[in-house]
Every structure is written in C-alpha cells, then in structure tokens.
Amino acid sequence: MSAVETTLVVIKPDAVHRRLVGHVIQRFEQRGLQIRAMKMLHLSEADARELYSVHEGKEFYEPLVAFATSGPVVAMMLSGPHAIDVVRDMMGPTFGPEAPAGSIRGDFGLSRRFNIVHSSDSAESLACEMPVFFSESDVLDYAMPDDAWLAPPEERAP
Ligand code: CMP
Secondary structure: OOOEEEEEEEEOHHHHHOOOHHHHHHHHHHHOOEEEEEEEEOOOHHHHHHHOHHHOOOOOHHHHHHHHOOOOEEEEEEEEEOHHHHHHHHHOOOOHHHOOEOEHHHHHOOOOOOOOEEEOOOHHHHHHHHHHHOOHHHOOOOOOOOHHHHOOHHHOOO
8 A cells, every 4th residue: 555645845945046946846747746735935044944943053054044045945745655755765865966866866966955855754844844834725635637547546545
C-alpha cells in the first residue's frame, strides 16, 4: 500500500532569481505529484526565523534567514503516494556538491546554502512549517484524470 501524503515545497530565492521555477515545478508534475496549493511570496524575517527555528543557534542560521528573505519564494503543497519521502529524494542531499546528478539540487546548483528547494522532512515538520505559508482551506481537493495511471486506487489507501 502507498499512502497518499501531502507535503510542503518551497522554491527558494536563488531559484527564483535564476529563473528555475518552471524547471523545478515541472519535475514534480512529471513525477506524478499533484499541486494542491501554490503561491509566490516574500517571507518576512519573523516567518523565516519560524520556518528554520530548528537551526537557531547554528553558525549558518543568520545567513540562512538573510537568504530566505532576500527575494520571493514559491511555496507549494504537493500530494501523491509517499509524497514526503518522494520529494526529499527528488531534491537530493542538502548540499549541492554532494547531491547526485539527476536530483534537483544535483542538477541545478553547487552551493550548500543556496540549494534551490526546501521541503518538509516529516509529518511533524509539515505541521510546523505549513502554517507559515498556507491554511488548510488553501489546499484544494480536486481529481486528476490520470491518477489511475500514476498509482491505481489500491495503492492510494490512507
Ligand atoms: P534546507 O533543506 O532548506 O534546510 C535548512 C537550510 O539551511 C538548508 O536547506 C540550507 O539552505 C541551509 N544550510 C544547512 N546547513 C548549512 C551549512 N552548513 N552551511 C550553509 N547553509 C546551510
């Protein structure tokens, strides 16, 4: 059984400034993930601190907050079987130089900080991170006509 999950993805300011937004979204769509919500916004400093609060006190925290607020981001809620792990796998390891070719970070960057995308790493992180960007009512519920090809109903049980 493959439980359908929803996860948060944030396309970071480096990718927006480098005109990579469409390339990143295309990868998620062609994998079969469904876009349930999407918005472009400029994170406030308070929201960036909240989003990255688990890293507070680390030496990269202040530069990370500065980076996250340096320009607009594109936030999305994506759904699909095992979406949390599938998205993490598609992004690749955190640091660009360590990310394999074929992963988003491995194909689009070489930086440790400017690493193109962020996604929630667990249901617990999602619960903390999603309210920075979306309310439950922002997440649209609609059918995709190709669902049965991407994962048949018996693979979609909760
Ligand atoms: P992300 O997956 O969004 O989670 C935390 C972010 O902090 C990470 O991606 C990088 O952008 C950044 N980060 C984590 N570790 C480091 C580091 N050692 N040096 C610089 N930036 C880092």
